[in-house]
Amino acid sequence: MFANGQTIAQLMEQLAPKHYAVEGDRIGLQLGTLNKPIPKVLVALDVTDEVVEEAIREGANLIVAHHAIIFRPLAKIDTSTPAGKLYEKLIKHDIAVYIAHTNLDVTDGGINDWMADLLGIAQEGRASLEDVHMDKLFKLVVFVPESHSEKVQQALWNAGAGTIGHYDHCSFVIEGTGTFRPGEGTNPFIGEQGKLERVKEVRIEMIVPHSIHRGAIQAMLKAHPYEEVAYDLYPIDLKGRSVGLGRVGKLEQPVTLGELAERVKAAFEVPFVRVVGELKAPVRKLAVLGGSGAKYVRHSSFAGADVLVTGDIDYHTAHDALAAGMMIIDPGHNVEKIMKTRVAEWLTAKLAERKSTTAVVYSVLSTEPFQLI
Structure with missing residues (x-):
């Protein structure tokens, strides 16, 4: 089954998160739509007329490139200009263009x-x-019945929470007593409607980077047995991991x-x-x-x-x-061509994990504009 273009964009944003980009950099979808099945992706350094022709020959309907084709807001698209002709050809052949630029430069493994x-x-x-970019740090505090303490901690660790420097699986746990009274229409994991309950619970504290906090919270909620989960998330004045x-x-x-x-x-x-x-x-x-x-x-x-x-x-x-x-x-600038094979390999592996039949190839064309004579 072919992957959807939005899925491929999400995978690229795992490799090169968009918030890593330098302010004002033109990244992400630049032309076309990602709301379509993608039989083949072409990875390129630059999107030139020759590269677009290559995509057409390959049957690729998505180009993932490093250098943008649109640098500033367009007042018009004049198809008699080189840029206008390029946009026209891409649109006529239903080829979308997705850009990963400075975010691919700075990311770990970029x-x-x-x-x-x-x-x-x-x-x-x-x-x-x-x-x-420096990842802001938060403290996640969640209250869990003793029986599910290990399960919730493991879910958070698996989601990337609990890392401090070169140490992982970091947490702090305090035992205590939680009180609650289930109201009408509830389906409590512990207790009965209308009856005040006192339950042995633990307070779990864990560091969570801003970049993964949504996923960590979702993982925690999925592992937690309660209908209504009591948790807090607050910023802390510590420096997180930086990329540059x-x-x-x-x-x-x-x-x-x-x-x-x-x-x-x-x-x-x-x-x-x-x-x-x-x-x-x-x-x-x-x-x-x-x-x-x-x-x-x-x-x-x-x-x-x-x-x-x-x-x-x-x-x-x-x-x-x-x-x-x-x-x-x-x-020269063109050495960034090393991204072609590496991004293609990375995407191929990630799509294989999803059992997708979308193919990923890299451009074999040189877009070096200079010649040595």
Whole structure:
């Protein structure tokens, strides 16, 4: 059975939650409808005319891409312009376009982590160059009969609650006595209508991040035996987990700048890179950022990185970095193409778990606009 487009969007938002996106970023559904069965998805970096033709040949009626096709509100759609012709072709062939951009950059296991993995940045101590989103923390308190304490705790843990730093399954339980009187029309798990009951209960307290609080509450309510569940959810003044742009960390093995440049070329399958710095200089700590990262040179230096690997470095930024002793490797913006295979693999696995027959393929076309002559 084919998955619905809305289901695929929900899966993408598990990988790259929409609230992780930088403010003003154009993400999500940009054209068409998701309210339809999807026989095939095409994953692409850019949505060009050639990529749309590829989708038509493949029989894909949804393109999941990284770069947006609509950047600002449209005053009109003129089908004599390149953009207008693109929109017209997509609409005529009933191909929807869904975008995951900066939310896919910053998410754990997204583009910046894929870049870091390919270049050998160790997992331990790896951090973002700039925080974009911090998950607010809440305290969930629920009152449960003793007989169901373990069941409710387990349901909350399974939903992702109860994590503090690198510790999980964290909770606090206090024993006490609960009182209630079931009214007319109730069907109480314990007690009788009109009769005051005193029941041995436990108070369970658990930390719940804002990003999962709805799912955690639903899981708790499903596991709880009462018709009317007494629970509280309130914010706490503690910092939650943050996600951000770029990654920085120590290399698993130190290399020279020249060796790292060759590694970058091989990892991202690019014919050349632009390098700022002495090729024999040692590199122990590395920063990476997919796309345009010129404004993150200072962030990288402040984080203690020897080198920043990013795209679209301009002349003056290169001179400033050189003067400050910061090295740069610029493999271009198009290295973000690594998202094509990885998103396709991720979606394929998630759809298989749902026993969906929707196929996911990735674009084999290069959308690199530059040629080296």
